[in-house]
Amino acid sequence: MKKFKRYTITSALPYANGPLHIGHIAGAYLPADTYVRFLRLRGEDVVFVCGSDEHGVAITIGAKKEGMTPRQFVDKYHAVMKKAFEDFGISFDIYSRTSNEVHYKTAQDFFTKIDQQKLFIEETSDQYFDEQEGIFLADRYIVGTCPNCGNPNAYGDQCEKCGTSLSPKQLIKPRSTVSGKEPVLRPTKHWYFPLDKFEGWLKEWLIEGHKDDWKTNVYGQCKSWIDQGLQPRSITRDLDWGIPVPLPDAKGKVLYVWFDAPIGYISATKELRPNDWEKYWKDPETRLIHFIGKDNIVFHCIIFPSMLKAAGDFILPDNVPANEFLNLEGEKLSTSRNHAVWLHEYLQDLPGRRDELRYVLNSISPETKDADFTWKDYQQKVNSELVAILGNFINRVMVLTWKYFDGKVPSEKELPGTTEKRKRILDLYNKAHEEMNRSVKSMVNALDNFRFREAQFEMMNLARTGNKFLADTEPWKLAKEDMEAVGSILNYVLTIVGNIGVACAPFLPDASASIIKQLNGLSLVDGWKLFWKKEELVPTVPENHQLNQPELLFRNVEDAELEKQLERLKKDKPKAVNPETTSTVKPLKPEIVYDDFGKLDIRVGTVLAAEKMEKSNKLLKLTVDTGLDKRTILSGIAQHFSPEEITGKQVTLIANLAPRKMMGIESQGMILMAEDADGKLKLLQPSDVVSPGSTVS
């Protein structure tokens, strides 16, 4: 592997529209923090940067919902997240934000640099304009009827009901969410980043160059993306919240949030090291690593590297160890249903138990596939691993030392193998030592390769081996006959305790601090570097050194505590409780007159037959008896109804909707559905069976 002089480590910039939950932590922050702590212990030159991502339309919408300005809104969530990270102990060198002045300048310079090379494509197109407000409407600000499913409140970029991605012009009867008025089309100019031009380069750099050293999930997705062909991406928006496009003819334009956000890594570094930030971003001897969740792979592996390449003289990510997702109690985390463990709530409910969360999240870290966090598992891991194995080992060594040697480190005197018993002890010592050195090497190797689960497991092996050594040598029995041997044994297990204190520092910083404190171990500090350098057990406690009183590292999680957390999950489920969650009830549409309604021909029909559309997983092809005729209607309900269960049912439909061709077949009407808060679709039916063709009014 190439040798690097220094490291630039980034964690995905969290979007400043809500608090952090354990999914975020497990995905991008805990692994990064563990890695960074490891690097620092090893004495590497490293910067660990992150910050809030504060631009984009979602922010302006969120702000509006909470009755604030975007500025106030991001201030609020930036503070919330920053505090949660601090309280949890994620050791960023800087936690910045993209609304900073430094970032504005950095992002604009970045844009300019690419612009000077004439790389951007400028294109004028018609976009919706709100005449009353005098602004161009971002896709998200336009709602209208979804051309796909008829959802009257589809957004301009996506219909949340059927999941289709849309462009505003596809919407039927578009309206502005700002004024409620119907917007008009007006020409506007935008800038596009020519991703397609980087295809060849990406193939070489990524597909060829990182075939073997990137995780399969990351590599696979990138390859799939590139193989599908890349297109220019728009990088500007008409919006008043964001970074102004630094060109004279770009009034009212800001950089699209995806363009400015990753540049935030650079800005944060600049802010942290104003004088020498460049070496962390431009020196090929610097290793750039992005920690992210899998939703971010394409940005960090394809788009941002292309931007860096385009801007010239920047280094590229050497690795992007993206994690998969974390589920909670068998279900996806959901902000809107409040199905989540919020970091700030955890810290409040279970104070002083940061390491426990770190340990559990790390042990189930979704490194290769989605993982599931359950409170039961949390309890089990804390009680039977942290308490029973690690905590217990440290504690019994401390207690033994106090009991037999008044807390003074006994002599490590070599045991002359004069008796059978002593010979046996020597033998056990050698075995344990060998085993532990093996663990240390594996641990370091795993850390080096982003396999944090495995690394933590090897760290725990030190305690396991220590426990076994104690059980095998039984110093409490020897105390009756051979105190010299007892001293020798305890000296060794104290050394192990010290080494565990050092080894667990990347995973369990609080426990590490406590161990050092119990060992009264400032003298340890020198041992630290040696340990990480030699990758083997090092001497940690000098003879005759006075220890401090033992203190318990971890405490069992009681059933009651478990219940409380489970209870909270259940209770919170039905309703959104968090302020940032969006209301599930759609806003009222603009008023209409009776004539508008009168134009609709709504009927009740009977589904005569239904079949799944070939090559579609959303569409069902229905044959419906409308009373007037038997016609074919395509409906995007395949994920909610099987052909069998819908056949024979009465349905409500719009009978005079203009026909529309989908996947080669003409659909002659539209089935009406009620959409529940959870997105499930239900049929709209008369309370009793009526004859087909009955009108609805």
Add this chain to the structure above:
RNA sequence: GGCGCGGUAGCUCAGGUGGUUAGAGCGUUGGAUUCAUAACCCAAAGGUCGGGGGUUCAACUCCCCCCCGCGCUACCA
């Protein structure tokens, strides 16, 4: 539908250019022990390695088909 990643003991995961009885931790059961937060230590039970075909002397490991989970992508008028 296409593409990508994954599907190994109750749980969390290892594994392999194909080759003796498929591994670990936790959980469970039994035993031993008391220095320790009823913890530690020992032992055992527990798997048709998602399913079905094929290649091979031999497949969990290679090939094909199918099923399930997750993600991206196209079609839900």
